[in-house]
Structure formats: C-alpha cells, structure tokens
Amino acid sequence: MSEPLFLHITDTHITGKGEPLPWDDHKVDIPQIDQTTREKELALLLARLAERLSKKDRQLDAVIFTGDAAQRGDLDGHSALLAIILCNLADVGITAEKIIATPGNHDVPRGTEPASIERYKSFIETWRDAGCITPWLDGIDTGTLEPDHHRLVGPDNAWAIFPVNSANWSHTNSVLGSPLKDVWSKIPGLIDDHEQAARLKQQLDGLIRFDMARVSDDQLENLRTIVDTTPLSPTGHQIRIAAIHHHLRTPSLREEVKPFADFTNLELLRQTLRERRIDIVLHGHKHSHAAQRELIYDANDENPRRILIISGATFDENKETDAVRTVNLQGLPWTPAVQISRFGLLRAGTELLSKDDDPISLWRPIETGTGSITVQGEDFDTVYHRACELAQKDTTLIVDLDLPSGAAAGIPSEYPAPPSLEGAARDRWFEELAKWWQAQHSRLEKRVPYHHGSRLNRYGGVFDQIDRVTTLLKGKPSSRAIAILIDPLRDFQSDGGDKENFASFCLVQFRKRDLGAGNFVVDVIAYYRAQEFRKWWPINVAELRALQLNVCKGTRMVPGRITTITADARASGTKPTEVLVPIIDRWLDQHPGRLFLLAAHLAGDASGELGPNREEVIHGWMQSLEEFDQATREYNDDGVPFAIEGLDALASYIAAIEPVGEDLKAFLSALRGLEKANRAYQNTNKERTDFENWGARPHLERLRTLSPKLLGLT
Numbered sequence: 001m002s003e004p005l006f007l008h009i010t011d012t013h014i015t016g017k018g019e020p021l022p023w024d025d026h027k028v029d030i031p032q033i034d035q036t037t038r039e040k041e042l043a044l045l046l047a048r049l050a051e052r053l054s055k056k057d058r059q060l061d062a063v064i065f066t067g068d069a070a071q072r073g074d075l076d077g078h079s080a081l082l083a084i085i086l087c088n089l090a091d092v093g094i095t096a097e098k099i100i101a102t103p104g105n106h107d108v109p110r111g112t113e114p115a116s117i118e119r120y121k122s123f124i125e126t127w128r129d130a131g132c133i134t135p136w137l138d139g140i141d142t143g144t145l146e147p148d149h150h151r152l153v154g155p156d157n158a159w160a161i162f163p164v165n166s167a168n169w170s171h172t173n174s175v176l177g178s179p180l181k182d183v184w185s186k187i188p189g190l191i192d193d194h195e196q197a198a199r200l201k202q203q204l205d206g207l208i209r210f211d212m213a214r215v216s217d218d219q220l221e222n223l224r225t226i227v228d229t230t231p232l233s234p235t236g237h238q239i240r241i242a243a244i245h246h247h248l249r250t251p252s253l254r255e256e257v258k259p260f261a262d263f264t265n266l267e268l269l270r271q272t273l274r275e276r277r278i279d280i281v282l283h284g285h286k287h288s289h290a291a292q293r294e295l296i297y298d299a300n301d302e303n304p305r306r307i308l309i310i311s312g313a314t315f316d317e318n319k320e321t322d323a324v325r326t327v328n329l330q331g332l333p334w335t336p337a338v339q340i341s342r343f344g345l346l347r348a349g350t351e352l353l354s355k356d357d358d359p360i361s362l363w364r365p366i367e368t369g370t371g372s373i374t375v376q377g378e379d380f381d382t383v384y385h386r387a388c389e390l391a392q393k394d395t396t397l398i399v400d401l402d403l404p405s406g407a408a409a410g411i412p413s414e415y416p417a418p419p420s421l422e423g424a425a426r427d428r429w430f431e432e433l434a435k436w437w438q439a440q441h442s443r444l445e446k447r448v449p450y451h452h453g454s455r456l457n458r459y460g461g462v463f464d465q466i467d468r469v470t471t472l473l474k475g476k477p478s479s480r481a482i483a484i485l486i487d488p489l490r491d492f493q494s495d496g497g498d499k500e501n502f503a504s505f506c507l508v509q510f511r512k513r514d515l516g517a518g519n520f521v522v523d524v525i526a527y528y529r530a531q532e533f534r535k536w537w538p539i540n541v542a543e544l545r546a547l548q549l550n551v552c553k554g555t556r557m558v559p560g561r562i563t564t565i566t567a568d569a570r571a572s573g574t575k576p577t578e579v580l581v582p583i584i585d586r587w588l589d590q591h592p593g594r595l596f597l598l599a600a601h602l603a604g605d606a607s608g609e610l611g612p613n614r615e616e617v618i619h620g621w622m623q624s625l626e627e628f629d630q631a632t633r634e635y636n637d638d639g640v641p642f643a644i645e646g647l648d649a650l651a652s653y654i655a656a657i658e659p660v661g662e663d664l665k666a667f668l669s670a671l672r673g674l675e676k677a678n679r680a681y682q683n684t685n686k687e688r689t690d691f692e693n694w695g696a697r698p699h700l701e702r703l704r705t706l707s708p709k710l711l712g713l714t
Contacts, residue, residue, distance in 0.1 A: 004061045004159055004329040007049070007094075009085070009461045010245075011314035013071040013106065014038045023317050039080060040073075041315070041345050045323055046088035048352040049343060059093035062152055062161060064327075066284040066312060067245030069106025077655045078107065078126035096131040100152055102163040104245040104284065105170035105211050114168045115139025135163040136222045147430045158332050162226060162278075164244040164330045165219060166263070169212040176208065211284075212260040213246035214423060220272050222703030227276040235413070236333025236382055239362070240552070241280045242273060248281060251290030251311035270296050274305045279362050280338065281309045282327070289313040289322045291340055291360060308338060308360060321347040321355070332387030336362040364390070372396035378403070384412040384538060388571045391533040397569035401541060405521070405558040408549070409434075409542040416535060416574040418626055429623075433579070434542035436586045443588050444645055447682065450503035452543060455485040469510050470551050473522065477500030477512040505540065510551060513560065521560035524548050530568035532638045536579045540564065570638070578639030584624045584646030594620065595646065601654035602710045608702075618711050625704050628674075632700060635691040642696070644682065647675040663706055670702035 013019065018037040026035060053060065063085055070077035073537050078218040085099060103123045112119040115138035128134045133152045137146070152161045176184055183580035232238055246263060248270065250256075263269055273281065274296040290311040295304040309330065313322035321344035328339040332689070338360040346352050363386060365373050370598040377383040380403065387399050403409060411417070411430040421429050440457040459463050465483035472481045484507045491502035511523040524544045531537060541562055587594045596615045633639050651671045659665050684690035708714045 003332070004154055004239075005053075005058060006090070006161075006241075006276050006327045006329075007060050007063045008066070008282050008310070008312050008325050009063060009081075009285055010066040010282075010312035010325055011068040011104065012038065012077070012081055012204050013041060013068060013314065014077045014080050015043065015071050015074040016076040016083075017074070017439075019071050019325070021249075021317060038315075039084065040243055042081075042323070043084045043088055044348070045343060045345055045352070045648070046084060047588050048346060049324070049326075050089050050350060052388045054091045058327075059087060061098065063089065063094055063153060064161060064241070064243050064282055065099065065101045066243050067144055067167065068106045068284060068314075069104070070106045073106070073110060075109070075122035077091050078122050082126055082130060083130075096506055097133075098152070099127070099132040100134075100161050100163050101127040101132045102135050102165055102244050102245055103167045105167050105213075108170055110171040110209065111173055111205070112171075114172055119168070126568050133163060135165040136219050136226070137165055138168045138218060139215050141222075145222055145225060150166075150226050151230060153230060156235075157231045157238055158236070159239040159241065159329060160227075160230050161241045161243060162223065164215060164242055164329065165221060166213045166215055166244050168216060168219075169210075169214045171209055173205070174208045174210055180216055194213070210260050211258070213263045214265055215244075215263070215269050215272075215529055220268065223272065223591060224276065227278075233333060237336070237363075239280070239332065240276065240278045241276045241282060243282045245281050245283060246285045247311060248309055249292065249294060251286050251292070252288045254286075254288070263671060271560050273307060274298070277305070278307060279336070280327075281307060282312065283309070284312045285309055285316070287314040287319070287343065289325070291357065293336075293360070306362075308362060310338075310340065313342075314323070315345055321353075330359055331389075334388050335364075337364075338362060343373075372398055374398040376400040376402075380410065380541075381413050381469075384533075385414070387537060387569075388533045391531075391537075391566075391569040391571040393569075395569070397531075397533075397564075397566045399537075399564045399566075401562045401564075403545065403559070403562065405560070407545075409538070409545040409562075411542075412538050415538055418623060418630070420623065420626060423620075429583075430538075430542070432586065433581065434539050434546070436571045436581060436590060437539060437579075438543050438546050439589055441589070444585055447644065449490075449501060450485070452485060452503065452505055453459070454662075455487075455503065456483050456508075456547075459484070460487065460490075463568075466547065466550060473510060473512050473551060473557065474555060477514070477520075479509075479511075481510040481512070483508050487650045492615040504536075508544065508547065510548075511556065511560075518556055520555075520557045522548055522552055522557050523560040523563065525563045525565065528564060528566045530570070531564070531566040532579075533566075535577045536638075537564065539579050548591060572636060572638050575634050575636040575638075576627070576641050577636055580627065580631075580641045582624055582627055582631075582641055582643040582646065583620050584650065585643045587620070588646050588649055592649075595649050598654050599650055600655060602654060602667065602707075603657045604657060604661075618713070621711075622707065622713075625700070625707060628696070628700050629704070632694065632696050635688050637688075640686065640691060642678045642681060644675060644678050647671055647678070651675065658696045663710055667703065667706045667710060670699045670706070673699035674703065 018039060021036050021038045021041055023036055069081040107123055108119045120137055120140055122244060144554060145167060188197040191197045191200060243552050288311060292309050294307050294309050295303045295306060312325060313319060313325035322342045323345050324343050326341045330337045330339055339359040340357040344354045345355055354666045365609055373390050376388045383401050385398060390397055417426050417429060438453040442451050442454060443449050445454055456466050459465050469481045469483055472478045485503040485505050491500060493500050506529050508524060508526040512650050513521045515521055524547060526544055544562050550557055594617045597613060597623050601618060651668060654668050659668055674696055677699060681694050
C-alpha cells in the first residue's frame with residue numbers, strides 16, 4: 001500500500017493584492033526594489049515543493065487548509081489562496097476535489113450573524129463552488145445531508161478526512177439587554193468631534209464583539225452521521241483525520257489573554273472526536289507548530305483514546321521555518337505512524353529547506369523506561385503486525401488478542417508462508433502445521449523433545465495435563481488450571497550448559513470467568529521465555545485457541561481472551577525458523593500413507609490407481625523441496641528447519657520397491673545423501689559456521705532436478 005501524503009496549509013493571511021512581507025531592512029526607497037509579498041513567497045514555496053515531489057515521483061493525496069486565508073477582513077484572500085494552490089500543485093495531483101477547506105475566524109465578516117449567508121458567502125463562492133471539500137455549515141446546509149460533500153476518502157478507504165467548522169460564532173456581536181441596549185448606539189453621538197465619535201463607536205463595537213470558537217450541536221450531530229456512513233477499510237483500521245481552525249489545546253507556553261480564548265464546548269467536541277475514533281486533528285489559529293498526543297477519556301474517566309493533535313504555524317518576517325508542512329501516513333494499514341516534514345520560506349535562487357520530524361506512532365503504547373509493553377486488539381492481522389513491530393525492541397512483550405469466541409485463530413493475511421501456496425492450500429498448510437505442534441504423539445520427539453502437544457498431553461510420557469485442566473474448570477473457577485512444558489529433571493543440566501534443549505513455550509494457565517446466567521468464558525495466558533513473532537507467534541496463537549476450544553467443548557464455557565507474555569521477544573523477518581517443520585516429516589505423524597504413495601509415484605505409477613490423493617501427494621513433495629531450498633539459503637539464529645525422519649521413511653519405501661532405472665537410483669542416492677547431511681548437521685551446535693558447512697545443497701539440487709521427471713511433471 002502506498003503511503004498517503006497530505007499538505008497542511010493554515011493561516012496564510014493574504015489579500016490577493018500583494019500583502020507585504022517586510023522581510024528585509026529597507027532604510028531608503030529605491031525604484032523597483034520593493035519588499036516581497038506573502039502571496040509571492042507562498043507561491044514560490046509551493047512551486048519548489050511540487051518540484052521536489054516530482055523528482056521523487058511522489059504525488060499529494062490532498063491539501064488540507066485549516067482556515068484564515070484572509071487578512072484584516074479582506075475576503076479576496078480566499079480566491080487568492082485557492083489560485084496559488086491549484087496553479088502550483090496541479091503537477092503533483094492536486095485538483096479542487098482534493099482540497100479540504102474550513103473557515104477560520106478571519107475568513108468570516110465581522111459582525112455578521114452566525115449561520116447567515118453573509119457570513120459564508122465568500123467562503124462558499126471560492127471553495128465550495130470550485131468543488132473543494134468543505135464542512136457542514138450552520139444555516140447553509142439545511143437540506144438533505146450529503147456526506148460526500150463533507151469528507152474526502154482515500155483509495156481502499158484506508159483514510160478519511162473530515163472538515164469541521166469552528167468559526168460560526170467568530171467575531172460575533174453579543175446581545176445587549178435593556179437598558180444598556182437602548183443607549184449603546186447613542187453613546188458616540190454624545191461627542192461632537194466626528195473622528196473621535198467614529199473611534200469611540202469602533203471601540204464600543206469591540207467591547208461587545210467576541211471571537212468565539214464553538215462547534216454547534218447540529219454540526220456535531222451531522223459530523224456523527226458523516227463519519228459513521230464513511231465506508232470502512234477492508235484491512236486494518238481506517239485512519240481518520242479531522243481538520244478544524246481553532247485549537248483543542250494550546251500548542252505552546254505563550255499566554256493569550258482575551259475572552260473566549262478557547263472552545264466554549266471543548267469537552268463535548270473532544271468526546272465527539274473520541275467516539276468517532278478520530279486519530280489525527282489538524283488545526284491552525286495559534287500560529288505555532290506542535291505535534292502532541294492527547295489522551296481523551298470517556299465520561300467515566302476510563303477507556304482512553306489517543307489522538308494526535310498537529311498545530312500548523314503561519315509565516316512572517318520573524319517566522320520563516322514552518323510555513324507549510326506535509327503529513328505522511330506510514331505503516332498502513334496495521335502499524336500506522338505519522339511523519340511530519342516542515343518547509344520554510346525560501347529566498348529566490350536558494351534551495352528549499354525542510355525539517356523532517358521523527359515518525360509518531362498512532363497505535364504504539366507510550367513507553368516509559370524499560371518496562372513491559374502491551375499490545376491489545378480484536379483483529380488478528382492488526383495485532384499480529386503490531387506485535388511483530390514491538391518484538392524488535394528489547395523489552396518484555398504482552399499481547400492480548402480477543403478473537404470471536406467460536407472462531408479458530410486462522411492464518412494472518414501476510415504470514416510468510418511458502419510463496420507457491422495460495423488461498424485454501426495456504427490455509428490448509430498452516431492448519432496442519434499448527435495441529436502438528438499440538439498432536440499428542442510425534443515420531444520426531446527424540447529430535448524435537450520440546451514438542452508442545454507431547455508435553456501438554458503426555459507430560460513425562462504419561463500425564464495428560466489438559467485433561468486435568470478440563471476437569472478442574474468443569475467445577476468452580478480455579479487458579480490451579482495450569483499446564484507446564486518444562487521438566488527440570490529432563491531438560492536442565494546442573495551447570496546450565498549449552499546442550500539444554502527445552503521449549504520456549506514454558507507454561508499456560510486457563511482462567512474461568514463468570515458471564516452470568518450459568519455461562520463462562522475461558523481466557524488463556526501463556527508464558528514464553530523467548531518467542532519469534534513473525535512465524536512462531538501465529539502458530540502459538542493457533543495452539544492456544546485449539547486448547548481453549550478443547551477445554552470448552554461440551555460445556556457452557558466459551559473461549560475468551562488469548563494472552564501471551566514473552567520475556568525475550570524478537571522478529572526475525574521472513575527467514576524459515578524451526579516452527580516450519582518440513583511437510584515430509586509431518587507426514588510421518590499426520591499422513592504416513594502419503595509417503596508410500598509418493599514412493600510409488602516416483603517409481604513410475606502415474607495412473608492414479610494408488611489413491612485419490614496423487615495430486616496432493618506430488619504437490620506436497622514439490623512444496624517440501626521448495627521449503628528445503630529456502631531453509632538452506634540463509635542462516636537463522638532462531639533455528640533452521642530440516643528433515644530427517646520423513647526422508648528416511650521415503651528412502652526405505654523406495655528401496656523396498658527395488659528401484660529400476662538410473663534416474664530413480666540417482667534419486668534414492670540423493671535422498672540418502674540429504675538425510676545423511678541433515679543428521680550430521682543435527683549433531684552440531686547449529687552455529688553459523690555449522691550452517692555454512694551443512695553440505696545439503698548438492699543433494700537437494702539433484703532431487704529438484706530429478707523429481708519433475710520421475711513424477712511426470714515435465
């Protein structure tokens with residue numbers, strides 16, 4: 001998925017007539033040497049920004065304007081700003097339909113009535129009539145709500161932007177009560193000096209005019225509908241951005257002393273943003289840049305939601321560095337982050353300068369010290385990707401996953417399965433792999449003594465721990481419903497030597513919770529001394545869900561939360577790990593008949609008379625060769641999967657058939673050679689040098705060459 005890129009512009013304060021920008025020290029006036037203008041410098045900045053984006057082959061997905069185009073009530077600033085944007089950003093994808101515009105307090109005529117056509121006439125004629133996305137306006141949008149006029153939704157619905165109008169009461173005259181209103185307008189007439197009277201009237205008007213920031217109940221209710229009817233992203237969380245002129249919090253330590261300096265209904269607005277699951281708020285007004293994460297709690301002071309508030313600066317002769325900024329959404333759809341780049345004004349002939357801020361996570365827990373980190377969620381894909389990202393940090397990682405109660409875990413959509421597997425075949429491959437790790441018996445136990453199912457169901461070779469847990473939970477809730485996978489007498493050495501070989505999966509506890517009316521939920525909490533997340537963790541989750549379903553079967557209990565606690569979390573990328581037990585070895589436990597069928601097919605029986613599974617058996621073998629190839633190409637310190645027992649069984653079946661033909665004899669020789677090389681590797685410490693001296697590849701290449709020919713695939 002491409003990374004969406006937005007340009008945020010705010011508080012330009014232009015007129016279209018050449019608003020002076022007194023940038024230089026002009027002590028004398030010289031013909032044709034004039035101070036530059038705000039319009040000229042903004043146009044140059046946007047032109048250079050477009051040039052830079054074009055060189056990088058980047059396009060803008062939207063321009064977000066958060067108010068105050070105008071300066072000192074000159075509303076021609078609206079049309080001037082729109083023209084500058086369209087003229088300079090057309091080559092990087094910006095049309096009017098990709099501009100979000102919301103009015104600021106300087107964009108509405110002073111003294112006009114709230115919710116009046118006079119208040120919004122210039123804003124509508126410039127932005128809305130051109131086709132830009134504008135907020136729902138009080139007194140104007142009184143007919144049928146048209147949500148698409150008030151939101152911009154990205155491709156695949158991965159993001160959505162919602163403008164909000166906070167200027168409906170800006171520069172509004174207060175209502176005077178009697179007797180003051182009866183004499184107020186007469187006061188200037190008490191002065192004979194007309195100039196003094198005019199100044200007095202201006203001062204009196206200023207006393208009753210308030211620059212109020214407020215969002216009406218009607219707009220909040222319509223915003224609720226606009227957001228809730230927005231199509232959702234099919235994968236991951238939709239990033240929702242609100243664009244508003246006034247600040248939700250002051251972006252600096254600078255004090256502003258005036259009536260109505262902040263929103264009058266701030267908490268109501270904050271709750272609306274929280275409940276509508278807004279992720280980012282862009283605003284202007286305070287002429288200062290900041291990016292601050294805000295926690296907004298519900299009415300009970302619980303369930304906080306974190307919102308990133310980005311305040312945009314303006315530019316003048318003293319502030320040149322933060323004129324506009326780009327907002328880049330990274331890591332979509334599962335691990336979203338925001339990277340802000342700030343662009344300053346530039347002098348003619350000089351290069352555009354920018355400051356790239358560090359990315360700000362929209363989901364990652366706020367970390368303090370070196371303590372544990374927790375990631376929570378209901379969507380398996382989202383939790384999986386976030387856990388993988390957090391596993392790259394040196395910390396204890398706790399993952400809480402709330403799957404639908406009756407569902408199996410399944411496979412994450414981007415799990416690094418073999419590339420040749422797709423759709424149902426990919427799902428079956430993952431399901432069989434997870435089931436193997438939970439099987440009660442395995443012929444591979446001698447080589448894989450930490451096999452999970454054996455430890456849980458036949459601890460010490462005899463004791464069924466899961467049966468004990470099930471019996472316990474059929475009674476009252478008990479904290480003793482614990483199963484362990486480590487046997488100190490079997491696994492530990494007195495000196496703690498390197499030859500200790502025991503499960504990373506250490507123990508699992510089942511917790512029964514009362515839902516009322518005789519119904520219960522069973523949570524499962526598993527502890528891992530170490531865990532590789534990209535490939536191992538989904539298998540572990542599938543195991544834990546299978547255990548939950550097993551414990552709950554035939555009772556009024558349902559599976560609940562799955563929690564994994566990992567002391568040493570890591571994410572090794574896409575390289576194979578020991579979790580990927582080769583298909584040929586798993587067949588020995590799960591489908592032993594397939595090994596005989598494969599031997600028969602290799603020996604020349606292509607008729608299919610040996611069973612309906614011929615295609616599946618042949619595909620499984622070719623898949624095994626692909627997995628062998630991948631495993632031998634790159635060392636992984638989390639363990640490299642390799643086959644032994646399955647190869648031995650297949651070779652024995654072929655030998656029993658008494659192979660005829662040079663190709664089959666060469667195949668059998670290569671098969672034995674690969675088995676021997678793998679057994680030799682098994683007896684090493686499996687360090688990188690052991691991997692490099694493995695010696696499996698020549699035999700593997702021979703098998704890959706001969707298999708298609710023997711199986712009739714060429």
